[in-house]
Amino acid sequence: MIPIADPNFAEASWILVVKSIVIFGVVMGIVPLLTVAERKILGRFQNRYGPNRVGPFGLLQPLADAVKLISKEAYRPQNAVGILWTLGPVLVIFSGLAALAIIPFGDVKDGVGFYGIDVPIGILYFFAFGSFAFYGLLLGGWASGSKYSFLGSMRSAAQLISYEISMGLALLGTIMMAGSLSLTQIVGFIVFMVAGFAEANRAPFDLPEADAELVAGYQTEYGGMRYGSFAMAEYVEMFVISGIAATFFLGGWHGPGPGWLDPIWVLVKILAIVFFYMWIRATLPRLRYDQLMSLGWKILLPLATLNVMVTAVLVTVT
């Protein structure tokens, strides 16, 4: 069965609380490690070590970064729109963490489902919060009162409209195939991954930040832990998208071994996809704005539509 939460399933509220704390704790423990892992892996891709001075193998680097960011002055530009400017990073990290709730880490066992919450709307929840994060980027970038931030947030809006549909259509194929293990969804997987790079603002689609041309895009005027939230949200979002991809295309918690290995399998699959994200970042240069648009509209959208149509025919015929 395809791993989507069963809508006719309810559990005690205290279990929900425990689950949220555990999932939050585990993921927020992994995300700082992802930052140092990314720097180390990028380093290896460039024939160097990456951070290895703070703690064993540089593993305490995120701690040092966090201490630095927290102890910085909370600076606000003079022509920033105060409340919106503060709201930006809050929205981004909130939507990232909220989307995390629907990633299943295992099957329902003894009346407890191994996922944050059980939403009847399923995957639409993920799309809702994925797009919600862009309000954070837009508001933050616009309210900064700086031209670079403004350009970055406008780019994120342009990016949003060019990949969201293809992303939805890519998942639609798998949803229609529900019941069989979806190894046939290779095209859907590729389209989803490409759109996922754009969704997580990762290279080669990191146009909203584009540190080479826009300083840091929408986060130019942010400093301290506000900037830290943006940076952390990027990793949380990457984790969420990898989780969705692992659930829909790589079989979720299914894997050899006993039942208690299920969450480990999910984590392994997620981290494998995250590694692929970093690999792509080390390989591809950033696309131009119009190239991303034409890729989204002229290639990804037709591919995803074709994929959905072929899958629909297959599902009807068989």
Add this chain to the structure above:
Amino acid sequence: MNGDKRFPYLPDEHVVEVERGPQPGGPKGAYRAFGETLRGLKTTFARIVEGPVTIQYPEQKTPVYPRFRGRHKLHRFEDTGLEKCVGCSLCAAACPADCIRVVAAENDPANRVSAGERYAAVYEINMTRCIFCGYCEVACPFDAITMGHDYELADYNREDLIFTKEMLMAEPVERTPLRREGE
């Protein structure tokens, strides 16, 4: 003339066929881009297999060549123990950065300091100004001053970087590895 309709006025040998890559864009371009992406992924992954080339500096050091021009050394005659420097100030004259100060004094015949008539009573090199060109070494008629291999000269005060005669005479701590023959 030549067969090319576009350039009828040019002699044949001036018209060269240029090999152009395929046009970007379109379904074919997308297909090609996909293949090229895979090729790029292979290239970057090969870098992981190669391993890092970093030298972890304070722990590992690149060996220097024997001719490396590091911190100066002043020398004595090994048999008599007398200083080679006779205080002629040729090094100070040759120094383009003007960082050497020599004050010469007459040798006392009963208690000789150097092998010559005079010796350097004061010999100072200001390492904040030295450009490590090695002209002092070239100018010295007695090979009394040579460039050593030490390049870790950072300090907290500028005053501490004025090296006196005693500091230059002292046997330097060998902190830098030397390259072996043929390395």
